[in-house]
Amino acid sequence: MKALVLDGIDQPLQLRDVPTPQPQAGEVLIKLQAAALNHRDVWIQKGQYAGLRFPITLGSDGAGTVAAVGEGVENRWQNQPVLIDPGFDWGNNPKAQGRAFNILGLPRDGTFAEYVCVPAANVHAYPGHLSPAQAAALPLGGVTAYRALFTRGGLQAGEKVLISGIGGGVALLAMQLALAAGAEVWVTSGTPDKIERAQQLGARGGISYRQEKWGTELAKQVGGGFDVIIDSAAGPGVAQLVEAAAPGGRIVFYGGTAGAMTNVPPARVFWKQLSLLGSTMGTAQDFTELLALVERTRMLPVIDSVLPLAEGEQAMRRMDNGEQFGKLVLEI
Template identity: 70%
Template sequence: MQALVLDGVNQPLQLREVPTPTPGPGEVLIRLHAAALNHRDVWIQKGQYAGLKFPCILGSDGAGTVAEVGEGIDEKLRDQAVLVNPGMQWGDNPAAQAKDFQILGLPHDGTFAEYVCVPARYVHPLPDHLSFTQAAALPLGGVTAYRALLTRAHLQAGERVLVSGVGGGVALLALQMAVASGAEVWVTSSSADKIEQAKSLGAKGGINYQDENWPATLIKQANGGFDVIIDSAAGPGFNNLIDAASPGGRIVFYGATQGDIPEVPARKIFWKQLSILGSTMGTEQDFAGLLQFVSDKKLEPVIDKTFPLAEGEAALRHMDDGAQFGKIALQIIPD
């Protein structure tokens, strides 16, 4: 099969002929129609991720059809249209992942290829209203947004939500899910164009997070603070989110692209009765809940740009530039 292979840190992806995997007991072989990128893939390429091994095939998100089934798997799965839950071996505790939790694409070969082998328990029927490319854009970002917003923050209809750094896949899916849940959603970005695009998806408005004292300005625009804040940056700007939160608010962060929080204003947190919540990926129950939510609300992930498999390295560089609005996909078989 054709696959994009990463041979080492800071090496470009190479399209190469590699052996097609064979499904073992309890596994299925998926013929991939589409895959999607995540920042995780860029960080692995740059050597900024734990457990590196080379050569490897990146890619956590993918959708396609079941080509072969391993021992113990119902033959009826063959030829079914499916997408993959990339979060594997969560463990028995729904509150936090186990030590052996893994994400598809490292250490096991991922979806930047014509075929991928995964345990059958992690494949799900394609939502009827989604194309293969749309479905491929959903799994990792979708389950991350779903868990942060609904499992961790327990979002309720009518609450006011702030999604920071809108434009990336998780942030946009969180925006779409919050709007579909009946929340009033606002966003931050350094791009006025991205704020306008977010408004076309249902956001009430937004503000440039580079503006001085933006929390006070945004609170005035929104006629109040925010019950739920979804963030992926952390870093020095996190304290602005504490200022933007309403008393009793919940701040959920699923990443730290701006690094650790240098100083935490403890008095503000306890006096405002805030909940600061970390979140990573999601359980199998979160993933099933995500698919049900997406099917019920007919949500469609935003696709920024689609590249052919052979241009996977260009797709990674496009993601690394940070200008995208939505998911970046790899087209392996045309929809």
């Protein structure tokens, strides 16, 4: 089969012939129709991820049809259209993943290929209103956004939500899910065009995080601050998130691309009774509930562009440069 292979740190993805995997007991073989990129893939390519091994086929998100089933797997999956829950072996504690937790695309070969094998427990029929490309755009970013918003953030209909760094896959999915749940959504970005495009999709408004004291200004605009804030940057900007939060607000971090939290005034945190929460990926239940919400509201993930598998390296560079608005999808 054809697969995009990463041979080492800072090496380009190479399209080459590799052996087609065979499903082991409890697994299914999926003939992929679409795979989506995540920032995780870029970080692995740059060597900024634990457990590196080479060569590796990247890709955590994928949709296709079941081509074969391993021993012990029900035949009902044969030839069925499915998408993949990319989180494996979460463990028994729904509050946090266990030590065995891992994600498709490292250490296990991923979806930037014509075929992939995954445990049958990790395949789901996808909502019927989605195309294969739209289905592939949903899993990792969707379950990350869902858990951050609802499981960790406790979002309720009618609450005000701030999504930072709009334009990336998780941030856009978080915005769409929050809107689908009946929340009022505002966004931040360093690019005015991305704020405008978010408003076209339903966001109430937004502000540039390059503006001085933007958190204080945004809190004034919404009349008291935000009930839930979803952030992937952390770094010095957390001080402004604290200013933007309403009393009793919940700030949920699912990443830290701007580094360590600095200049956070503790008095503002405890006097406003804020909750600072961490969130990573999601449980099988989170994933099932994500799909139910998408199906019920007929939500369509935002796709930046769809490229052929052979152009996977170009897609990686577009993501690395922050040029995308929505998910980058590879057609297989």
